Amino acid sequence: MNDQSPSRRSGGRSARREARSTKLADHLRPIRAGMEGGKYKPLSDIDVEKIHQAALTALETIGLADAPPSGVEILTGAGAILGDDGRIRFPRALVEDSLAKANREVTLFSRDGKNDLDLTGQRVHYGTAGAAVHLVNVEGNEYRESTLQDLHDAARICDVLDNINFVQRPMVARDILDTMEGELNAIYACTSGTTKHVGISFSEASIVPHAVEMLHQIAGGKDKWLERPFMSNSNCFVVPPMKFATESCEVMEACIAGGIPVLLLSAGMAGATAPSTIAGAITQACAECLAGLVYVNAIAPGHPAIFGTWPFGLDLRTGAMTVGSGEQALLSAGCAQMHAFYGVPGGAAGGATDSKMPDMQAGWEQMCSNVMGGLAGLNMVYEAAGMHSSLLGFCHESLILSDDLIGQAMRCVRGIEVSDETLALDQMAQVCMGGPGHYLGTEQTLGRMQADHVYPSHGDRTSPKEWVELGKPVLIEKAKAKKEEILATRSAARFDADLDREIRERFKIHLPV
Amino acid sequence: MNDQSPSRRSGGRSARREARSTKLADHLRPIRAGMEGGKYKPLSDIDVEKIHQAALTALETIGLADAPPSGVEILTGAGAILGDDGRIRFPRALVEDSLAKANREVTLFSRDGKNDLDLTGQRVHYGTAGAAVHLVNVEGNEYRESTLQDLHDAARICDVLDNINFVQRPMVARDILDTMEGELNAIYACTSGTTKHVGISFSEASIVPHAVEMLHQIAGGKDKWLERPFMSNSNCFVVPPMKFATESCEVMEACIAGGIPVLLLSAGMAGATAPSTIAGAITQACAECLAGLVYVNAIAPGHPAIFGTWPFGLDLRTGAMTVGSGEQALLSAGCAQMHAFYGVPGGAAGGATDSKMPDMQAGWEQMCSNVMGGLAGLNMVYEAAGMHSSLLGFCHESLILSDDLIGQAMRCVRGIEVSDETLALDQMAQVCMGGPGHYLGTEQTLGRMQADHVYPSHGDRTSPKEWVELGKPVLIEKAKAKKEEILATRSAARFDADLDREIRERFKIHLPV
DSSP: OOTTOGGGSTTOHHHHHHHHHSOOOGGGOSOOTTEEOOSBOSSOHHHHHHHHHHHHHHHHHTOBBOOOHHHHHHHHHHTOEEOTTSOEEOOHHHHHHHHHHSOSSOEEOOSSSSSOEEOSTTEEEEEEOOOBOEEEETTTTEEEEOOHHHHHHHHHHHHHOTTOOEEEOOBOOTTOOSHHHHHHHHHHHHHTTOSSEEEEOOSOGGGHHHHHHHHHHHHTSHHHHHHSOOEEEEEOOBOSSSBBOHHHHHHHHHHHHTTOOEEEEEOOBBTTTBOSSHHHHHHHHHHHHHHHHHHHHHHSTTOOEEEEEOOBEEETTTTEEEOSSHHHHHHHHHHHHHHHHHTSOBEEEOSOOSOSSSSHHHHHHHHHHHHHHHHTTOSEEETOSSEEGGGTEEOHHHHHHHHHHHHHHHHHHHOOOOSHHHHOHHHHHHHHSSSOSSOTTOHHHHHHHHHTOOOOSSSOOOOHHHHHHTTOOOHHHHHHHHHHHHHHSOOTTOOOHHHHHHHHHHSOOOSOO | OOTTSGGGSTTOHHHHHHHHHSOOOGGGOSOOTTEEOOOBOSSOHHHHHHHHHHHHHHHHHTOBBOOOHHHHHHHHHHTOEEOTTSOEEOOHHHHHHHHHHSOSSOEEOOSSSSSOEEOSTTEEEEEEOOOBOEEEETTTTEEEEOOHHHHHHHHHHHHHOTTOOEEEOOBOOTTOOSHHHHHHHHHHHHHTTOSSEEEEOOSOGGGHHHHHHHHHHHHTSHHHHHHSOOEEEEEOOBOSSSBBOHHHHHHHHHHHHTTOOEEEEEOOBBTTTBOSSHHHHHHHHHHHHHHHHHHHHHHSTTOOEEEEEOOBEEETTTTEEEOSSHHHHHHHHHHHHHHHHHTSOBEEEOSOOSOSSSSHHHHHHHHHHHHHHHHTTOSEEETOSSEEGGGTEEOHHHHHHHHHHHHHHHHHHHOOOOSHHHHOHHHHHHHHSSSOSSOTTOHHHHHHHHHTOOOOSSSOOOOHHHHHHTTOOOHHHHHHHHHHHHHHSOOTTOOOHHHHHHHHHHSOOOSOO
């Protein structure tokens, strides 16, 4: 096609389609990681204060059991009180002091510097997380055990999806039986699949020094690692209600020693391990994470830590976990508001579904908590993509479709710009009085085409007639094709050959070269 | 099963399942029509004021063209100014006066009194609407022309779905060629299918007196109709940008004469018939609806009118309408805030999707605008259920699934209750210190089981194992079965035989007796 072709003229339909089919430069994208949320406030200011006071009271009067000996020493050294009942209680002043010491300017780094996550204010980021034990095989309509390759593939897919901002390990490699091997391979599988920030979870402190060694290799030295730690550890440091997870606390200490940012994860289930009320579950999660913040800052003031209040829902009829409900969306949105109140970087779960397959239920459940979490200003929306079956299954096709879903949620977070230009009174006057009587094709309209509007990659906007002409495309089939396309392409995140050899010499890597 | 059976004991799993399988009495339901939204505010107070001022300026300086002669008389009589260019302009004081006169206490009545819609404050209601020309035949994976029977079936389905609060005619009967016959039959099809509030749309003023006659028959007399008008008219009284729809204004006048509440519907498309910016599209819609409010209140001060700012989105690449986007959700949520500012009952579109079938895209798009509309406090969320293909297709199965989807959105609107009881400090202390270490089965937990939690009717919460044991149920199949069950049951909304005969004697009704 030459430049004189009429369809290349500015404003032509095919020119517009073409303009959109080339990927936009990052600074031109209408949405990006880290847009500010917070326009949705599920709690009043008084409610927030009540929850905070209740959390302080819980810490002061109930406290937490089961700290490891090291933790007892650290916490009592900081001013906490060990009771005869073995519970550690936290004076209010200690908590307030720790909050004052806590790092409020956390950046979670990417490996290539292009996807750093600035967690200040109410900036919103979406990513994967979890520990699913199944891979959802859409093709075969079945759940099967998840493997290391599945995890690596998930990281590779995330790497090319614009709206997945970080990759916390969403499933476990059930084909590796040895715990240490499994966790070290998980680091390899994630970091060799994506240059975005990666999250992992260690189950034993003894693994951490080995992991740190691998991180130094990947970073190109200890200094480089410490300068831009591109991996954080998801630390289930409590066993709700109000007990420290002894081993996980030791892991946390080891992570801090190794310069690994920590996610202080309190995953209570409302009605089982947390109160059944939304307010109660949020209160307990806040109390637990405040205890974690005291712990971290007593060891290393200002160590990057994410306030991970992750209360989950429960189907009270069956006692089964449920993550796709409206109650879940409220739990996470309410937590986001508490994070903003504390002024610390925070995260919670959003975007997971109870559905087994990427169907209509998955769509509505994933959107509900994703968009509400974003509007509430959640810094880190974990489990935002691909997570099915109440966290038991991870689905690559669903992950791909979530890029559209989350893109839409991000558009909502971006919100409504009101200015003289956007109020458009001048346009209205021109168009109505002596003008064409419509806004189609005006300079102002075309100027907004890319700047303001998010277009789905797989979502369908055809008319019924076009849909028939296209052979009635099926959403899931489009996602499958995309998955195959991504996985057939050589990943840009791959380690170079020398580094890869070096890692494989030191560690037993289960993925093929 | 006798009462001594262990599984009947309080707290037993099957007892709890059983408790939930019986339908809850209305006052015990955790969600209901008319819960207050408004915790999500996409616009700042200053933004709201700017939009209002811009709308006033547009009315004052641009005005609206194409009023019918009667409208010119009515509006200039009230203080509007007819310009040499044929446009009617509205002094600011006239608009403010009309706002002061407008009815702020509108109730949209149901036929049986059980589903009246109180539109004061930011009470939220969800229902159908639209003028789809296709029925989405899920079974056949096809779109076909919609019929009167399809419309009647939709009304019957809505009648038994708890979370569909009103039934505005969602599709047109393409099997009736005569306009008047079609519209009169649409009233019959809707009102004989549901006792909930019904909405309709007349295309010619001459039809209205006949419709009123039918409404008097159904109500049991003119007085009874005027006492509780159970049907409103959706009045596309403007052709955006800023032109009156001449014939529709005449329809509106006739409706007011007949005591029919009106929905002042301004359905601009951002980028085509409204500015491409969200703020601009909201501004123009507000200006147009304010003109409508002046019109209505100049004829009959206090006549029930709904401020129907319905700006829609456009895919600026193709010029095609799109209703499922994040931009759409922001348009409608922003409008909700303007309605609250004006203090008048308002409505906008939410819950429609661009997808052809009830798939994952349909789920995420329908949830996005439904939940954001609700959280923003939209009194009437129109098009909330069953609407596909950018308003071109209506789907019964999707409508059924929307009952779960909207139920979840309503749970979010209900929000988080914070009180000493819900903060649950006492429970936390009991459970943690000397208690069982969990909240399962406590009195407080069980007490919340029905009071707080919304359980999906069709949404799946099984584990992968249970899912396999159940034969891997498919969501859409469940909806299909439910549809068949509903339509095989004799409708409680059916007219009694005498009334039905009376109506059929007077009107040519196309539905079989």
